[in-house]
Amino acid sequence: MLTFGSLARAAYCPRQYYYARKGDDEPPPGVRARRDLAFRYPALRRASDAELADEPIERSPDAYRTALDRLADRADWDGLTDPTDREVLLTGRECRGIAHKVLAGDPPIPTFVSPGEPPARGVWRPQRVRAVAMAKALAWERGREVPAALVEYPAHGVVREVRLTTRNRAAYRETVRTLGDLDGPPPRIDDEAKCDACDYREECGVRTRSLRSLLGL
Numbered sequence: 001m002l003t004f005g006s007l008a009r010a011a012y013c014p015r016q017y018y019y020a021r022k023g024d025d026e027p028p029p030g031v032r033a034r035r036d037l038a039f040r041y042p043a044l045r046r047a048s049d050a051e052l053a054d055e056p057i058e059r060s061p062d063a064y065r066t067a068l069d070r071l072a073d074r075a076d077w078d079g080l081t082d083p084t085d086r087e088v089l090l091t092g093r094e095c096r097g098i099a100h101k102v103l104a105g106d107p108p109i110p111t112f113v114s115p116g117e118p119p120a121r122g123v124w125r126p127q128r129v130r131a132v133a134m135a136k137a138l139a140w141e142r143g144r145e146v147p148a149a150l151v152e153y154p155a156h157g158v159v160r161e162v163r164l165t166t167r168n169r170a171a172y173r174e175t176v177r178t179l180g181d182l183d184g185p186p187p188r189i190d191d192e193a194k195c196d197a198c199d200y201r202e203e204c205g206v207r208t209r210s211l212r213s214l215l216g217l
Helices: 004-012 014-020 031-039 041-046 049-053 061-072 077-081 125-142 166-180 192-196
Strands: 085-091 095-103 109-113 148-153 158-163
Touching: 004 095, 004 125, 004 166, 031 041, 031 095, 031 109, 041 061, 041 077, 049 061, 061 077, 077 095, 085 125, 095 125, 095 148, 109 125, 125 148, 125 158, 125 166
Parallel strands: 109 148
Antiparallel strands: 085 095, 095 109, 148 158
């Protein structure tokens, strides 16, 4: 069965998923410490500058506390700080994986805690696909509609909603189809930025072109 993580990786780059699927999928060092921030928002909101300096946050202490103050104004603040369930294994019809939190409510809302940086608006595409997968799995387990999921960026004090819109469902379905049709290495993508940041670049054998070659010099 597909996992939430494999869907997110394939949404980023199917070729990366192909080379990573047999490897060790343990998160890099520091990921756990950043994710742990999402379970300590009230204490971090009260923390001093010196205390926050020792935390893996990506904002100045003042800016970080201000971001958490904005989170505290959300209607789901109580759920974010005291979720009904933590680190929950969800198993849906097509995929399974961990929801870092499930917020009680009508409907319940699953969350994914990202150790990274949020985009200027919304959520990165791989995380949108993962969020849809979480919501669909929770809906399958509970036998009811779950129309949205959350993505938390605790190192920045940001929480974003992903609704199961037609566009987001389509991105999920496209990724599921890509993995279902996978038979050998997928075609290389044309995105040098992704390749530069990929741990599997050498194994993949992708070659990025220089500016001179792009200009025909």
